[in-house]
Amino acid sequence: MDPHLLRTFVAVVDQGSFSVAASTLGYTQSAVSQHIAALESDLGAPLLTRRPVAPTAAGARLMEHARPLLLRLDAARADLARLNQAPQQGISLACTPLSHPALLAAPLPGDRPSLRVLGRDEALRAVTSGEVDLALVDGAAAPSDPLALADLGPLTTVRVAEESLAVVLPAQHPLAGRPSVRLADLSEAHWIDAPDTGVPLPRLRVAAGTDGFRARTTYEGTDVLTLGALVRAGHGLTVLPDSTARRLHGVTVTAVSAPHIVHRVEMVHGRLPRGAARELVERIGAGEGGPGQVTSPASAPR
Structure with a gap:
């Protein structure tokens, strides 16, 4: 499987357009079409529908493999480059x-x-x-x-730090007065899905051994103050490192008593x-x- 063809396929799926993918990659639209046709011929299956541009069942399955494969190729290239890399003064x-x-x-x-x-x-x-x-x-x-x-x-990996976790609740929440709480007791509460800032909800499900922790609100940013404001306004709960949670204003912080997990x-x-x-x-x-x-x-x- 030619990685150049695979990169073109991923770009078309991401952009939902042959012409936009061509512009992004610096190819002509005809070249992109030829790449996709060559990849489909190699794999023996149609990968994209054309109107609208979307992955077929085979294309969706290929996408599950494509990003990890391309990233591993980039990793190999970077690893070899480090062998002859001169020491850097900056970082x-x-x-x-x-x-x-x-x-x-x-x-x-x-x-x-x-x-x-x-x-x-x-x-x-x-x-x-x-x-x-x-x-x-x-x-x-x-x-x-x-x-x-x-x-x-x-x-x-090298460990840098560990600290306890805490649930961040709005001040008016019924459990706001408790010094600690079991995560399982909050599994049916409204939660904020903030995968890049708070503890991801799938991780809470695994830790608490429950299928709960359903998102009421999704936050795709990386600003913890915005996440705290969403909690304060009643959009849902989140779990943060204790020291971070206690720097937020207008919310209540409750320690996680069980399960015993930490922020690492x-x-x-x-x-x-x-x-x-x-x-x-x-x-x-x-x-x-x-x-x-x-x-x-x-x-x-x-």
Whole structure:
């Protein structure tokens, strides 16, 4: 399967248009049509309907494989490039919204560090493809357990910090006066689906062992203050790190008593970088006076 044809197919599905995909990729529309025809011939099945442009059943199945395949190719290219890469004086970081405070308490090494705040999947893709030196990602996990990261290639994780989680409720919520609450007791409440800021609802379902936690509101941004405002206005509940939750105004914060899960921050990198990026990894790993560290392939089973 030619990866160039596969990239064209993904672009057409994403854009819902042959002409827009051609413009995005820098091809002619005729070239895009030829790419799709060649891929369909190779796989022996129609992949797209033309009016409207949409994946067929076979095309939808191919899309489930396409992005991971292309990302693994990008990861291989980035990993090989690192072998001959000269040490960098600067450092580029991708961080999820609730991960970087754990790192920024001390100065970053190197000249002109750059920081990009991205969603969890985007941050992992950025470090896998070599767009950034390092990524800081966060999520919910059992105490001392690593985060369950997607299998995106040969990545290594280093623990940065852990802290307790808390439920954020509007001040008028019936459970607002409780010092702690079991997640299962809130499974039928209204929730905000904020996968890149709060704890994702599927993770809460797994932790609490219930099919509840249905979204009343969806928030696709990365600003925790906006998420807090949505809770305050009664649009639903969310779960955040305790220290973050207590900085929000006009809401009530209740500790999670069960199950015992924590908010965990990990640094993720590919082949151990050199220069300023390596200095930062080693500083986190040394953990003098701070959190310990655990390294493991991010693609290993969790």
